[in-house]
Amino acid sequence: MTLQLAKPAPPDDDKRWKMVEVTMRRSGYASHALIETLHRVQGLFGYLDEPAMNFVAESLGLPLSKVYGVATFYHLFSLKPQGKHTCVICTGTACYIKGARELVDGLRQKYGIELGQTTPDLELSAVGARCIGACGLAPAAVVDGEVLGNLTVDQLLARIEKVIHDAT
Amino acid sequence: MASSEPVLLANVGRPDSHTRAAYEAAGGYRTWRGVLARQSPAEVQELVRASGLRGRGGAGFPTGQKWSFLAQDRPGPIYFCLNADESEPGTFCNRVLMELDPHQVLEGLLLSCYATQAATAYFYLRYEYPLAYRRVEAAIAECYAAGYLGRNILGSSYSLDVFLHRGAGAYICGEETGLIESLEGKRAWPRVKPPFPAVEGLFRQPTVVNNVETVACVKHICERGSAWFRSLGVPPDPANPRDSGSFGPKLYCLSGHVARPGCYEAPLGIPLDELIERWGGGVWQGRRAKAAIPGGISTGLLRHDEFHCRLDFADPLKFGCLGLGTAGVVVLDEHVSMVDFLHNSCRFFAHESCGQCTPCREGTAWALRILDRIRAGRGRWQDLELLLEIGDTLGIIPGTTICGLADGAAWPIKNAIRKFRDEFEAYIRASNPDGYLETHPVRALDDRHLQVRS
Secondary structure, eight states: OOOOOOOOSSSSTHHHHHHHHHHHTTTTTTTGGGHHHHHHHHHHHHSOOHHHHHHHHHHHHHHHHHHHHHHHTTTOOOOSSSEEOOOOOOOOSSHIIIHHHHHHHHHHHOOOOOTTOBBBTSSEEEEESSSOGGGGGOOOOOTTTTOOOOOOOOHHHHHHHHHHHOOO | OOOOOOOOTTTTSSTTTTSSSHHHHHHTTHHHHHHHHHHHHHHHHHHHHTOOOOOOOSSSOOOHHHHSOSSSSOOOOEEEEEEOOOSSSTTOHHHHHHHHHHHHHHHHHHHHHHHHHHHHHEEEEEETTTHHHHHHHHHHHHHHHHTSBBEEEBGGGOBEEEEEEESSSSSGGHHHHHHHHHHHTTTOOOOOOOOTTTOOGGGGGGEEEEEEEHHHHHHHHHOOOHHHHHHHHHHOTOTTTOOOOSSEEEEEEEESSSSSSSEEEEEEEEEEEHHIIIIIOSSSSGEEEEEESSSSGGGEEEEEGGTTTTESSSSSHHHTOOOOOEEEEEOOOOOTHHHHHHHHHHHHHHHHHHOOHHHHHHHHHHHHHHHIIIIIIIIOHHHHHHHHHHHHHHSSSOOOOSSHHHHHHHHHHHHHHHSSSSHHHHHHHHHHTTTOOOOOOOOOOOOOHOOOOO
């Protein structure tokens, strides 16, 4: 006879929790599936809040502290809501010496945000990356998942303008 | 040095080079079929040992020797982890391989798993490579469909499963035990060694961790033999008993201020100036080079008068660099401020230190704060000595940390200040003319001044 633990209930009746449960079930609710599960939650909800981390912790049989520890250790996980669009600016060595600073300055001047911040209207998040492995294309940025290389400030701002405009 | 035809990049540039059809049309998986039918795992291991292949991930440890450490007497499975968490600034050769020729990587992985008798392989890919993720995922599915993976592969008694695992943005996951911890779903805190992963690694089982380019080399060693592999590169230096030679082809990533940045293949040991002039088209905009990073920022700096350095596992050490690293060469032209460069480098390591060992956590953070202060016009002469003291006491080599991240943080500090001391002194004197000779303790900057500017 095996001990059947009660399955924790999702934080609310949002349908997306079912998909999170699928991810956890696929690995047999093993604790080593934590990172993949957090990827899933963030992919579906955009960020990790406390109810979400609590749910994942209880489902995988981990203390909340462990889940919180992992969520804060890896740079990709965000505990705050992110903007609808993301602009990742690479600040690796090659990009840095070829003008990443100008890109960051341009972003600050136009949108008033530093790397790691989101505009108050939740339209755009600026993220600093330590090296995205596109050194041959320096300076590089990633706007909504698309890698842009050999960038000037004007090109970057035009691209951001376009993705925001196209979505509205 | 005589040029040789590309081997690792042979398929790159062909149409649809990422598909199995294109890879097999170019002779792909023939080696895997042949080895599986005719060679024993021990024979493959011996072949790799005889080839003198050294790990391409940065440390240059002999691959055959690493495999031979695997504990054979332990019950339970052996795991193989493929380290595709390429995040050293200046490095992108693994991305090129995974995006444009993922089947070559997989064939190398299959052969390496067979040689080590691993039944499960984890492909640890960094999250920042979405295209590589899609291509490798598709390539693994194609391999299962073709029967190259799964149970009783091609009718043999050998079975292998490959799982693709994405990281979540942490440089430290490239350290082999950090990678193992991360695969177990934990913070990527490197483990104290021994026990080495070959004895007790993933899920406390014997584990091998190899780099993407290393397993790609294994494929070509199995195909062309160890004598071919040893015909490329540089033999061991007889004067240095610890050097086991630098054999085989290597992917060099060239970026920074060169006319044609990119990923180039050459036999190990190509001199840096030849790489920059012949492959990179020289320094851009007709300028002169000031310095170059030989193999990712962790390896330190070469001054422009040291560009005759051969890029192999031994030569950069003679110039005070940490080693060949990942062979990610970044060229800095005469307009780059070394103070800014070092600040950027320190910011990277302060951000990426995992926080486990105090010398690294505090050392990288304080080096950054000192450089912040220097750039805010409050630098002092003695700051240079202070930075060097931090640099000299950080890392595995002085014996103060668990892993090599701190050595990587220390080398740019040591090289930049020792090789460009004049520039640092001039910067400090010019930016803080009234106070640069102060020796009494200065107050740390308040938060207003510490606001990080990129």
